[in-house]
Structures are given as C-alpha cells and as structure tokens.
Amino acid sequence: MEDVAIVGAGQSVFARSCGESIRELCFEAYKEALEGLDITGNDIDASVVCSAPEYDKQRSPSGLISEYLELTPKPTFYVETVCSSSSTGLRVAWSLIKAGLHKTVAVIGFQKMSELSSRDAAERMGRGGDIIWESPFGITMPAGYAMYARAHMARYGTTEEHLAKVRVKNSHYGVANPKANYRKELSLEDILNSEMITSPLKKFDCCANADGSSCIILAGGDVAKSITKKPIWVVGLGAATDTMSMAGRKSLTGLQCAQEAAKQAYEMAGVKPQDIDVAEVHDCFTVSELLAYEDLGFAKPGEGAGLLEDKETYVEGKIPVNVDGGLLSKGHPIGATGGSQIRTIVRQLRGEATEAQVKDAEIGLVHNIGGVGQYGNVTILRR
Ligand SMILES: CC(C)(COP(=O)(O)OP(=O)(O)OC[C@H]1O[C@@H](n2cnc3c(N)ncnc32)[C@H](O)[C@@H]1OP(=O)(O)O)[C@@H](O)C(=O)NCCC(=O)NCCS
Structure with a gap:
C-alpha cells in the first residue's frame, strides 16, 4: 500500500465575524x-467537508461547497466529530487513498459561528455532550473543562498561575500570526484579572468563537511527489472515543481519548514522545494544553506545568507547543480547527514558519479533541 502525504495546506484568517458566506470562507x-x-482543482478526485451542524442555516454543506469550489461531479462526504472534525476528515481522506478509491483528496473544514451569540453558541456546544443527564444542568464546554482543571488542582497542586502561563506563551506567539484573531501579548496579571467565566477559568483562559476555514490536500506517494517538492508524510494516526457523559469518565485529570489516540499514533509512526520536534495541541482552554502535555507523554502526570515554568514548550525549548498562538490566540472555528493545526505543522516541517520556526523540525504532532474529551485525534507528520 502506498504512503500518503499532505501536498497542500491552507486556512482563512480566523475572525470574530468574517462577513462572508460559508462557501466564500472555504x-x-x-x-x-x-x-x-502542479495541479488544479480538476485533479482533486474527492472531498471531505468537516464542520459541526447547526451554526448556520445551510444543511448538507458538502454539496454546496463542492459546487462552489468546482469539484463536482467528484464525490464529496460530510464528517463531524465536533471540534476535531477536520482531523477526522484527514483520517477519512487517508483511508480513501490507502483503499485505492481516490488519488488526491481535499479535506475542507469550516465553521461560521458569528451567526449565533456567545450564549447561544455555548448552549449549542453543550449539546455536543449528553443532552438528558448533563448539558441541561449546565455542563457547557467551559464548565466541563473547569471540572478537569479543579480535579487537576486538587490532585497535583496545579494553580491558576500555571494555567495563565499557557496563555502568556500562546498570546506571545499569537502576535506574529497574521491569521490569528487575537494578536495582543497578555501578561500574567491581564489573564488572572480577566472576568471569571466558570471557576477557575477566566475569560483569557478560554478560546473565543470564530469564523474560519481550513483546507488540507492529500495524495498517494508517487502522485504526491509529482505535485510538490515538499510532501509531508502522514506517518501516524490515532483516534479514540470516550463516554459522552462526564460522569462516565474514569478520571478527570487527563483525557483518556487523547491518551489512547496518542498511543496508537506513536505506535504506527514508530516514534516516542521525545522524538517529536514540534506540536500543536488543542488548547481550547488553558487547562487543556496542560492536560495535553501529560496525555501525550511530554511530561509525567501532574508535571505538565513544569514544562512551562522551564519554558520547554517555547520555540527554543525541548518540545515547542502551539507556537502559532494556539486556539487561544487564533480563535476556534470548530470544524476548521484541526486543519489549521495541521497547516501549522506542515509549514514547520517545510521550514516555512517564518514567524516562529523550530530549527530543523522533522517530526511534528497534532492533538485535536472533540467536545469535552469525547473524541481524540492524534496525527504524526514527517518531513
Ligand atoms: C469566554 C467566553 C464565554 C466569553 O464570551 P462573552 O463573555 O459572551 O464575550 P463576547 O463574545 O460577548 O465578547 C466580548 C469581548 O471579549 C472578547 N473575548 C471574548 N472571548 C475572548 C477570549 N476567549 N479571549 C480574548 N478575548 C475574548 C471579544 O473579542 C469581545 O471583545 P470586543 O468587545 O473588543 O469586541 C466565550 O468566548 C466562550 O464561550 N469561549 C469558549 C468557546 C468554546 O467553548 N469552544 C469550544 C471549546 S472545546
């Protein structure tokens, strides 16, 4: 079976409100x-469109986007695992190429969240969890991650300052990212003094809703080499699902779906956490990035904050993480997010991340989570 590579990666500017239709955004x-x-749209022989439903009026968006991008009559499919939809889309595209059904597949992720108020969006996202036993009682996304934060604090002594240091780092790198929504450097005090959302998470511990799109083009080995001089190989894929209800979770100090997905991806790629040169992790909240350090094996359980204290997740550190500003700076247009994370790692491995290039990066990792730890996707890429 031939290998599969990423040949092209793009994203829109992520903005609070894009002022465009979803087709223009894509x-x-x-x-x-x-x-x-060295191809045009005519050479793309399938597309996988990824988003979470119910944010705009359009139903069955894959047909609409396929038409606008002039991809008809090639088949198009719609994939959804809430915030990790476009990483799941990449997995589907990889499988289609491996199965020999298609040669070149575009994975298009998008979300236009500006049609809803923050309050309505929070209610809609909460319904990405259990709608009988949990979301009606207030388990929104921020509330769910706040429970993880509290559990981590109780077990390991993690503090609000530790959480805030994630945003200090990510806001620092967000300044240089022209596609990011928030490009202002924030101090520890700015973050600690921001409005309380759901204790212990304050406004600047949270990502913001945004409009945005991403596109990743994949192709099989020989085709990939004929299309680009810089193919980036998909060498590890992991995916896992945890219980929909938070009450069913084995632990609240780590995401089991991420741990399981990471194990699969490392095994498939034949690498270990210490082999990763640069990573993008799902920092929908500051605590989520700390959990990711531990779930991915970059730090032992309870020791994630130490990586930040020692600046090991900065560009010059042992394992640079979210040096494009992360979701905390970019914004989190949920269906587009995984593709945007993948684009960042592709640019790093091609040596094109001029804003914050990790020297000689060869192996990169993307960690993308759907819901409050319901769906975990880990992807490992190699130059
Ligand atoms: C944090 C949150 C509750 C704030 O919502 P809100 O209080 O209704 O704030 P608004 O959307 O009305 O925005 C008010 C202002 O704060 C800013 N703001 C909102 N969220 C922000 C954030 N996370 N970081 C920085 N600024 C933010 C807005 O840009 C806006 O600024 P402006 O007045 O200069 O335009 C909301 O952003 C949120 O729910 N985030 C989490 C999203 C989520 O759960 N995603 C899925 C994760 S898996």
Whole structure:
C-alpha cells in the first residue's frame, strides 16, 4: 500500500465575524492550499467537508461547497466529530487513498459561528455532550473543562498561575500570526484579572468563537511527489472515543481519548514522545494544553506545568507547543480547527514558519479533541 502525504495546506484568517458566506470562507483556505502546486482543482478526485451542524442555516454543506469550489461531479462526504472534525476528515481522506478509491483528496473544514451569540453558541456546544443527564444542568464546554482543571488542582497542586502561563506563551506567539484573531501579548496579571467565566477559568483562559476555514490536500506517494517538492508524510494516526457523559469518565485529570489516540499514533509512526520536534495541541482552554502535555507523554502526570515554568514548550525549548498562538490566540472555528493545526505543522516541517520556526523540525504532532474529551485525534507528520 502506498504512503500518503499532505501536498497542500491552507486556512482563512480566523475572525470574530468574517462577513462572508460559508462557501466564500472555504474558498479562502482552498486557494491557499493549492498555491504552488502542479495541479488544479480538476485533479482533486474527492472531498471531505468537516464542520459541526447547526451554526448556520445551510444543511448538507458538502454539496454546496463542492459546487462552489468546482469539484463536482467528484464525490464529496460530510464528517463531524465536533471540534476535531477536520482531523477526522484527514483520517477519512487517508483511508480513501490507502483503499485505492481516490488519488488526491481535499479535506475542507469550516465553521461560521458569528451567526449565533456567545450564549447561544455555548448552549449549542453543550449539546455536543449528553443532552438528558448533563448539558441541561449546565455542563457547557467551559464548565466541563473547569471540572478537569479543579480535579487537576486538587490532585497535583496545579494553580491558576500555571494555567495563565499557557496563555502568556500562546498570546506571545499569537502576535506574529497574521491569521490569528487575537494578536495582543497578555501578561500574567491581564489573564488572572480577566472576568471569571466558570471557576477557575477566566475569560483569557478560554478560546473565543470564530469564523474560519481550513483546507488540507492529500495524495498517494508517487502522485504526491509529482505535485510538490515538499510532501509531508502522514506517518501516524490515532483516534479514540470516550463516554459522552462526564460522569462516565474514569478520571478527570487527563483525557483518556487523547491518551489512547496518542498511543496508537506513536505506535504506527514508530516514534516516542521525545522524538517529536514540534506540536500543536488543542488548547481550547488553558487547562487543556496542560492536560495535553501529560496525555501525550511530554511530561509525567501532574508535571505538565513544569514544562512551562522551564519554558520547554517555547520555540527554543525541548518540545515547542502551539507556537502559532494556539486556539487561544487564533480563535476556534470548530470544524476548521484541526486543519489549521495541521497547516501549522506542515509549514514547520517545510521550514516555512517564518514567524516562529523550530530549527530543523522533522517530526511534528497534532492533538485535536472533540467536545469535552469525547473524541481524540492524534496525527504524526514527517518531513
Ligand atoms: C469566554 C467566553 C464565554 C466569553 O464570551 P462573552 O463573555 O459572551 O464575550 P463576547 O463574545 O460577548 O465578547 C466580548 C469581548 O471579549 C472578547 N473575548 C471574548 N472571548 C475572548 C477570549 N476567549 N479571549 C480574548 N478575548 C475574548 C471579544 O473579542 C469581545 O471583545 P470586543 O468587545 O473588543 O469586541 C466565550 O468566548 C466562550 O464561550 N469561549 C469558549 C468557546 C468554546 O467553548 N469552544 C469550544 C471549546 S472545546
């Protein structure tokens, strides 16, 4: 079976409100993904469209986007695992190529969240959890992650300052990212003094809703080499699902879906956590990045905060994480997020991340979570 590579990667600017229709928004990412490739849209023989439903009126968006990007009559599919939809889309595209059904597949993720108020979006996202036993009682996304934060604090002595230091780092790198929504450096005090959302998470511990799109183009081995001089190989894939209800979780100090997905991806790639040169992790909240350090094996359980204290997750550190500003700076247009994380790692491995390039990066990892730890996806890429 031939190997599969990423040949093109693009994203739109992530913004609070894009002022465009979803089809125009998707075109922005698609256009960037095709830049510099020896192909046109005619060579793409399938597409996988990824988003969470119910944020805009359009139903069955894959047909609409396929038409606008002139991909008809090639088949298109719709994939959803809430915030990790486009990483799941990448897994589907990889499988289609491996199965020999298609040669070149575009994974298009998008979300236009500005049609809803923050309050309505929170209610909608909460319904991504158990709608009988949990979301009606207030388990929104921030509330769910706040429970993880409290459990981590109780067990390991993690503090609000530790959480805030995640945003200090990510806001620092967000300044240089032209595609990010928030490009202002924040101090520890700014974060600790921001409005309380759900204790212990304050406003700047949270990512913000956004409009945005991403596009990743994959192709099988020989085709990939004929399309680009810099193919980035998909060498490890992991995916797992945890209980929908938080009450069913074995532990609240780590995400089991991430731990399981990481194990699968490392095994498939034949690498260990210490082999990873650069990572993008799902920092929907500051605590989520700390949990990721531990779930991915970058730190032992309870020792994630130490990586930040020692600046090991900065560009010059042992394992640079979210040096594009992360979701905390970029914004989190849920269906587009995984593709944006993958684009960042592709640029790092190609040596094109001029804003914050990790020297000689060869192996990169993407950790993308759906819901409050319901769906875990880990992808390992190699130059
Ligand atoms: C944190 C949160 C509750 C704040 O919502 P809110 O209080 O209704 O705030 P609004 O959306 O009305 O925005 C008010 C202002 O705060 C800013 N803001 C909102 N969230 C922000 C954030 N996370 N970081 C920085 N600024 C933020 C907005 O840009 C806006 O600024 P402006 O007045 O200069 O335009 C909301 O952003 C949220 O729910 N985030 C989490 C999203 C989520 O759960 N995603 C899925 C995760 S898996």
